[in-house]
Amino acid sequence: xxxxxxxxxxxxxxxxxxxxxxxxxxxxxxxxxxxxxxxxxxxxxxxxxxxxxxxxxxxxxxxxxxxxxxxxxxxxxxxxxxxxxxxxxxxxxxxxxxxxxxxxxxxxxxxxxxxxxxxxxxxxxx
Amino acid sequence: xxxxxxxxxxxxxxxxxxxxxxxxxxxxxxxxxxxxxxxxxxxxxxxxxxxxxxxxxxxxxxxxxxxxxxxxxxxxxxxxxxxxxxxxxxxxxxxxxxxxxxxxxxxxxxxxxxxxxxxxxxxxxxxxxxxxxxxxxxxxxxxxxxxxxxxxxxxxxxxxxxxxxxxxxxxxxxxxxxxxxxxxxxxxxxxxxxxxxxxxxx
Numbered sequence: 001x002x003x004x005x006x007x008x009x010x011x012x013x014x015x016x017x018x019x020x021x022x023x024x025x026x027x028x029x030x031x032x033x034x035x036x037x038x039x040x041x042x043x044x045x046x047x048x049x050x051x052x053x054x055x056x057x058x059x060x061x062x063x064x065x066x067x068x069x070x071x072x073x074x075x076x077x078x079x080x081x082x083x084x085x086x087x088x089x090x091x092x093x094x095x096x097x098x099x100x101x102x103x104x105x106x107x108x109x110x111x112x113x114x115x116x117x118x119x120x121x122x123x124x125x126x
Numbered sequence: 127x128x129x130x131x132x133x134x135x136x137x138x139x140x141x142x143x144x145x146x147x148x149x150x151x152x153x154x155x156x157x158x159x160x161x162x163x164x165x166x167x168x169x170x171x172x173x174x175x176x177x178x179x180x181x182x183x184x185x186x187x188x189x190x191x192x193x194x195x196x197x198x199x200x201x202x203x204x205x206x207x208x209x210x211x212x213x214x215x216x217x218x219x220x221x222x223x224x225x226x227x228x229x230x231x232x233x234x235x236x237x238x239x240x241x242x243x244x245x246x247x248x249x250x251x252x253x254x255x256x257x258x259x260x261x262x263x264x265x266x267x268x269x270x271x272x273x274x275x276x277x278x279x280x281x282x283x284x285x286x287x288x289x290x291x292x293x294x295x296x297x298x299x300x301x302x303x304x305x306x307x308x309x310x311x312x313x314x315x316x317x318x319x320x321x322x323x324x325x326x327x328x
Contacts, residue, residue, distance in 0.1 A: 044188035
């Protein structure tokens with residue numbers, strides 16, 4: 001019965017006595033303490049429900065991983081998307097703007113537009 | 127159409143089986159906690175000499191077992207639970223040492239043991255006469271003090287083997303040491319307690 005070596009009869013008696021005193025102290029726990037233990041137990045069991053929800057998420061982790069890897073592989077296989085080349089403005093484009101027909105019309109009426117601007121500024125001051 | 131209904135039924139059955147298994151697991155764990163919680167509380171209380179802190183440690187151990195190890199076989203729960211609890215007790219003592227050092231530095235060191243009253247902490251007799259109650263409480267208090275004074279490994283081995291009733295293998299798993307070490311610590315603990323309590327203790 002005894003798994004432990006070298007215990008004599010007096011040792012066994014002592015162990016039995018200690019166990020009996022301990023058991024009695026356990027049975028004598030007050031109601032408030034038992035109530036708190038009940039609450040702790042129910043809180044722990046509620047944790048399983050939370051873990052269950054987490055478990056459902058866990059099921060989709062490998063699927064999400066495979067999907068991500070597949071998308072990544074396709075992107076690599078097709079190569080990187082072509083970069084849009086940004087052409088810096090050149091002198092030619094400036095000439096194009098200046099030579100536009102509308103701009104010439106504006107230059108012809110330059111005095112008129114200057115007068116409007118001065119007139120507007122005077123009106124705001126007045 | 128029939129194939130789809132068939133697939134849906136199979137899927138529902140699977141979900142239902144999983145739910146039933148989880149519910150059964152919860153019930154088993156509930157029974158395990160209900161069977162072990164009061165002894166665990168007293169064991170933690172003897173180790174740290176504070177009931178409120180012991181309650182917190184037991185609750186933490188329950189939470190960790192439920193969240194991390196509830197899927198394990200029920201036979202493994204007791205050693206795992208006590209391993210978590212013993213780790214909590216060790217952490218508590220470590221924190222206490224740091225706290226005491228800080229308090230000594232500020233000149234306000236105070237022993238917690240002096241404030242502890244095991245009789246006041248464990249009232250609510252179970253139909254015993256006042257004399258029997260007092261006699262048991264005195265004997266238990268003396269035993270608790272002697273157990274608390276043991277080296278950590280001896281104390282753990284004694285409480286797990288004698289109070290909780292774990293077998294040698296379970297105690298070894300709970301303490302994270304070999305079976306031979308458990309036997310040695312337990313043997314030394316019993317003899318040390320008998321020496322300190324004397325022949326008249328009963």
